[in-house]
Amino acid sequence: MIGEFEYLVLTAVARLEGEAYGAAIRRLLAEVGRKTSVGALYTTLDRMEQKGLVHCWMGEATAERGGRAKRMVQLTPAGVLAAKSFFQAVTEVSRGVAWAK
Numbered sequence: 001m002i003g004e005f006e007y008l009v010l011t012a013v014a015r016l017e018g019e020a021y022g023a024a025i026r027r028l029l030a031e032v033g034r035k036t037s038v039g040a041l042y043t044t045l046d047r048m049e050q051k052g053l054v055h056c057w058m059g060e061a062t063a064e065r066g067g068r069a070k071r072m073v074q075l076t077p078a079g080v081l082a083a084k085s086f087f088q089a090v091t092e093v094s095r096g097v098a099w100a101k
Helices: 004-015 022-031 038-050 077-094
Strands: 054-061 069-075
Touching (some): 004 069, 004 077, 069 077
16 A cells, blocks of 8 residues: 555646646645655655656756756556555545544
């Protein structure tokens, strides 16, 4: 089972639909109140790539980034399954608690 932060990162990658890279993921997480450091995000992405949950590659260099390339991120089928399983477990265990109503 993945952890809560991994779930948030996988969900952000899914929401970004092909435009997922470090800064965009961090921005989306910050919008929902989960600020994260660059180091924490990339450490998590490295770990998730080793687990086969995401695939990362270097995109094209862009002028707005001073010629630097973006590290793009895509979900794998295993990542989708892990996120679904986590969501299902949280939903099931939350049934009947006051804040889930």
